[in-house]
Amino acid sequence: MDVFLQQVINGLVQGSMYALIALGYTMVYGIINLINFAHGEVLMVAALTSWSVIGLMQESMPGLPGWLMLLISLIIASVVAATLNFAIEKIAYRPLRNSPKLAPLITAIGVSILLQTLAMIIWKPNYKPYPTLLSATPFQVGGAVISTTQIMILGVTAISLALLMWLVNFTKLGRAMRATSENPRVAALMGVRPDMVISATFIIGAVLAAIAGVMFASNYGTVHHSMGFLPGLKAFTAAVFGGIGNLTGAVVGGILLGLIESIGSGYIGHLTGGVLGSHYADIFAFIVLIVVLTLRPSGLMGERVADRA
Amino acid sequence: MNASQNTKTIALGVLLLVLPLVLQQFGNAWVRIADMALLYVLLAVGLNIVVGYAGLLDLGYVAFFAVGAYMYGLLASPHLFETFPAIAAMFPGGLHMPLWVIVPLGAALAGLFGMLLGAPTLKLRGDYLAIVTLGFGEIIRVFLNNLDQPVNITNGPKGLNQIDAIHFFGINLGKKMDVMGFEVASVTLYYYLFLALVLFTILISYRLEISRIGRAWMAIREDEIAAKAMGLNTRNLKLMAFGMGATFGGISGAMFAGFQGFISPESFSLMESVMIVAMVVLGGLGHLPGVVLGAVLLSALPEILRYVAGPLQSMTDGRIDAAILRQLLIALAMIVIMLMRPRGLWPSHEHGKALQAKEGA
Numbered sequence: 001m002d003v004f005l006q007q008v009i010n011g012l013v014q015g016s017m018y019a020l021i022a023l024g025y026t027m028v029y030g031i032i033n034l035i036n037f038a039h040g041e042v043l044m045v046a047a048l049t050s051w052s053v054i055g056l057m058q059e060s061m062p063g064l065p066g067w068l069m070l071l072i073s074l075i076i077a078s079v080v081a082a083t084l085n086f087a088i089e090k091i092a093y094r095p096l097r098n099s100p101k102l103a104p105l106i107t108a109i110g111v112s113i114l115l116q117t118l119a120m121i122i123w124k125p126n127y128k129p130y131p132t133l134l135s136a137t138p139f140q141v142g143g144a145v146i147s148t149t150q151i152m153i154l155g156v157t158a159i160s161l162a163l164l165m166w167l168v169n170f171t172k173l174g175r176a177m178r179a180t181s182e183n184p185r186v187a188a189l190m191g192v193r194p195d196m197v198i199s200a201t202f203i204i205g206a207v208l209a210a211i212a213g214v215m216f217a218s219n220y221g222t223v224h225h226s227m228g229f230l231p232g233l234k235a236f237t238a239a240v241f242g243g244i245g246n247l248t249g250a251v252v253g254g255i256l257l258g259l260i261e262s263i264g265s266g267y268i269g270h271l272t273g274g275v276l277g278s279h280y281a282d283i284f285a286f287i288v289l290i291v292v293l294t295l296r297p298s299g300l301m302g303e304r305v306a307d308r309a
Numbered sequence: 310m311n312a313s314q315n316t317k318t319i320a321l322g323v324l325l326l327v328l329p330l331v332l333q334q335f336g337n338a339w340v341r342i343a344d345m346a347l348l349y350v351l352l353a354v355g356l357n358i359v360v361g362y363a364g365l366l367d368l369g370y371v372a373f374f375a376v377g378a379y380m381y382g383l384l385a386s387p388h389l390f391e392t393f394p395a396i397a398a399m400f401p402g403g404l405h406m407p408l409w410v411i412v413p414l415g416a417a418l419a420g421l422f423g424m425l426l427g428a429p430t431l432k433l434r435g436d437y438l439a440i441v442t443l444g445f446g447e448i449i450r451v452f453l454n455n456l457d458q459p460v461n462i463t464n465g466p467k468g469l470n471q472i473d474a475i476h477f478f479g480i481n482l483g484k485k486m487d488v489m490g491f492e493v494a495s496v497t498l499y500y501y502l503f504l505a506l507v508l509f510t511i512l513i514s515y516r517l518e519i520s521r522i523g524r525a526w527m528a529i530r531e532d533e534i535a536a537k538a539m540g541l542n543t544r545n546l547k548l549m550a551f552g553m554g555a556t557f558g559g560i561s562g563a564m565f566a567g568f569q570g571f572i573s574p575e576s577f578s579l580m581e582s583v584m585i586v587a588m589v590v591l592g593g594l595g596h597l598p599g600v601v602l603g604a605v606l607l608s609a610l611p612e613i614l615r616y617v618a619g620p621l622q623s624m625t626d627g628r629i630d631a632a633i634l635r636q637l638l639i640a641l642a643m644i645v646i647m648l649m650r651p652r653g654l655w656p657s658h659e660h661g662k663a664l665q666a667k668e669g670a
Binding site: 035095099100106116233286294297299 | 366433437439440443448451452455586590591594637640643644651
């Protein structure tokens, strides 16, 4: 039982990070119908930035408490990520808004490779240890353990999600975002500036990715230039799983995916009599995705949309 | 075809035939680059059927390439022979299937995989299809990586080696050959084989494009609902496009395995799928000359840069090496070309017209 509880805790932590990243994908997709392949790389840049900032702070002000360092580095990383995502949209996606659909997808992939390469040049391609800034002694919860970092991840995710929901549902900007994703042209007629809304969406997505990036780094303890790829892919899967374009769907999809992965990889060995091991964890996401989409082609919470050419 | 066009075609043909003999003088590495470029052309033309004609974004194309390559690798290397005594008993001389068995098998298996993947997923909308195919590619790669236990089938991350070179009609492409006193290297022989295959594939592809099926695919690409209303069986046609594309992928995979003599799951990463899609889109979606141009450009140019990157590496204190420079260049090319020419370097006229009309509406 405690093994099961442990897998659930790990799954929730993993899933909440997926949810944060998935929100960035789903918001962008909801508004401009683009799979922002570079989203995972924004996460990576944020994590590496926070690593550099923490390194600098540990050298210059060694007395600072760990949580404060993490917070400062998170803020700086968010600013960097937001600026980066804003620039990416402006340079690589905006000029192509009326082009064939595949064109921005290719530039997105190009930006993703470019960012990885630049990160390799700036930060060198080795794995860097990310310092443990919060207390390392874990708490006991009914036979399972949970670390301070994991508690922080769950807390930060909950707060971010609450803030985002408030922003989208109860502010003027949120209303503009919802209107633009419904129909950009009509929204523009009603006095919404789509360009501004799109930029805001990219900035918000980047901040969420930055939070997820710093959490990822502190949970796994390493950072490197290709760390954004797999979480990005899984988070996109989560977004599709929940029904892309739907914010609640992204959160539900992310958390479910985290749980499925962690419980699945924990028990697959038992279930198959040791034939398949936990190294198959990475394909769970995709198998679940294929099954779900086959049964429910628009995702768990997606609305049925008629295929428009 | 008028006279000047004829001369151009003949000149191009002669150039393509002489090219490896000239490159050979500078070293076999240059011919290898040409070989790989031809393989990528093969893949890009195959994917063009799926993405370019039928408009189905497939981000897991490399899976079919892998299926073909592993088919060849397993049936023509000592791996199965050494691992399974039963097979050793069946083929006392070692498992060396002839090309005529492996290539059709590989192509058929890849085509079957394509249909299997396509059957449940083809009713999905564009982007969902993209992510499902991407997931499928990853699944195949993870299986190749892990199927070394409990029964060692793929030899895991170590891959298969000592794969037989391609040989047929008593000609072994793995060894150099003397033709009237002139020495033709093994890579050059492969070049001619791949060139012949590429020409054959382009011919099939072109005939498909102007056929009833090709027109149906393009109708689906432009507007699926309208195509359905015109009485096209869109599901079967889409499945066919998937199967066809996968078959070409499988054949190229088999060629790749024979050419390299070694394969491992590393060669079949998602990045590879993305590169092939980029080749098709950069060159010009659905336009054969454009696709060929895109494939040659993206595969050969960065390789050539590898040879001039040395000085740059010493200048930047080892931070920028050849591999990084290559990646940087590919990324920049993808962004810049798309920004300047969103329809690709060499788009088809017809497609362009239809799109302009749509934008104007």
